[in-house]
Amino acid sequence: MKSLQLILSNLKYFAPSWVFSSVNILIGTWILYLPHIKMKFELDDSQIGLALFFTACGLLISIPFVPYINNKIGVGRSTQVGILFLALFFNLPLLASNYYLLCSSLLFTGIFSGFTGTSMNALVSIIEKRDQQNFMSAAHGFFSLGGFIGAGIGSFLILQFSNPSYHMLLMSSFIVISTLVLSPSYKNIIEAEEDKSGANTNIFKNIQPVLGLSIIAFIIMFNEGAVEHWSNLFLFDIVRVSESQAGFGFVIFSLTMTLGRFLGDGVSKKIGSIKSISFGLIIAAVAYSLILVSNFYTTVLGFGVLGLGISVIVPEVFRLAGKTKGLNTSVAISVVSGIGFMGFLVGPVLLGLISNWSNLIMSYVFLLALIVTAFGLVVFRLSRKYRSS
Numbered sequence: 001m002k003s004l005q006l007i008l009s010n011l012k013y014f015a016p017s018w019v020f021s022s023v024n025i026l027i028g029t030w031i032l033y034l035p036h037i038k039m040k041f042e043l044d045d046s047q048i049g050l051a052l053f054f055t056a057c058g059l060l061i062s063i064p065f066v067p068y069i070n071n072k073i074g075v076g077r078s079t080q081v082g083i084l085f086l087a088l089f090f091n092l093p094l095l096a097s098n099y100y101l102l103c104s105s106l107l108f109t110g111i112f113s114g115f116t117g118t119s120m121n122a123l124v125s126i127i128e129k130r131d132q133q134n135f136m137s138a139a140h141g142f143f144s145l146g147g148f149i150g151a152g153i154g155s156f157l158i159l160q161f162s163n164p165s166y167h168m169l170l171m172s173s174f175i176v177i178s179t180l181v182l183s184p185s186y187k188n189i190i191e192a193e194e195d196k197s198g199a200n201t202n203i204f205k206n207i208q209p210v211l212g213l214s215i216i217a218f219i220i221m222f223n224e225g226a227v228e229h230w231s232n233l234f235l236f237d238i239v240r241v242s243e244s245q246a247g248f249g250f251v252i253f254s255l256t257m258t259l260g261r262f263l264g265d266g267v268s269k270k271i272g273s274i275k276s277i278s279f280g281l282i283i284a285a286v287a288y289s290l291i292l293v294s295n296f297y298t299t300v301l302g303f304g305v306l307g308l309g310i311s312v313i314v315p316e317v318f319r320l321a322g323k324t325k326g327l328n329t330s331v332a333i334s335v336v337s338g339i340g341f342m343g344f345l346v347g348p349v350l351l352g353l354i355s356n357w358s359n360l361i362m363s364y365v366f367l368l369a370l371i372v373t374a375f376g377l378v379v380f381r382l383s384r385k386y387r388s389s
Contacts, residue, residue, distance in 0.1 A: 028150020058110020
């Protein structure tokens with residue numbers, strides 16, 4: 001909890017952490033209105049999936065340009081600009097008058113999601129190295145907290161607004177105001193000159209040094225996205241609980257993930273990033289074994305254990321990426337976060353395809369197989385490359 005205390009007691013750490021919360025407050029609010037969008041345009045699941053795929057496309061478009069922009073205007077300014085534009089563009093999907101405008105608006109939302117996500121992780125990595133303080137995991141805890149705020153408070157506010165766009169406008173206005181108040185604490189931060197000098201900002205030429213980290217980020221965020229969208233249906237369809245109980249799995253998953261991320265920096269400081277990732281993957285594998293028992297209490301416990309297990313992995317992967325020798329921090333974070341966020345967006349879609357081909361049990365077996373694959377990567381690739389981490 002030392003990193004959480006650090007964030008809450010010092011504005012220069014709280015301000016960048018709040019960007020993480022801001023991103024997921026916006027996402028959590030938007031997700032609440034997916035059923036509304038589906039009914040508004042009379043869409044089937046495949047059309048919803050295609051629309052969401054435009055978000056992934058936007059993210060991919062943004063990734064190659066982030067390191068260049070970060071070097072030009074500074075990573076702090078990029079983070080500030082990114083979250084401000086993201087807050088504005090998140091209003092467009094709910095204002096769209098037809099399906100084509102919906103897809104177009106989600107494309108731009110994806111562009112600024114990728115831009116902000118990459119910049120904010122690079123910002124925290126730079127601050128960590130500059131101040132010799134670990135708070136990457138706790139910052140990701142704020143991301144989890146933001147989703148809880150967006151969906152939790154949003155579930156109450158959704159009843160107060162007859163027009164969904166008013167709800168989103170309220171939340172985006174809150175994000176814009178809070179960003180303008182807090183961003184002076186980080187907007188002037190730039191990457192150290194020794195890290196920038198001679199650095200190649202072409203991410204396509206710099207994938208190899210962080211390829212292993214990128215694959216692990218993809219797998220873990222694939223799992224996060226899949227659980228966020230399919231945990232309710234697993235409990236409802238497979239475990240056969242009531243609709244009111246179906247959300248328990250994701251609630252406990254979110255809570256333990258938030259707790260794990262607030263504790264993660266202290267654990268990482270004691271045992272290192274590689275051991276933190278390894279133990280997290282072992283815990284995640286045990287968690288899926290519990291989930292697949294398909295008993296209400298065991299499955300809910302499994303989701304809780306899963307949240308705890310994977311909570312520290314992505315922050316540690318980003319931390320290692322930021323320390324990769326010979327690679328610009330913004331470039332390393334761009335590659336790893338870009339591929340990772342692709343997993344977050346693709347996961348729910350692919351899990352649905354597997355479920356349609358077989359069943360939801362096989363979808364979760366596939367998630368377990370991915371965790372085992374990630375563990376193999378850590379043991380046979382990363383443990384040798386990052387021995388001292």
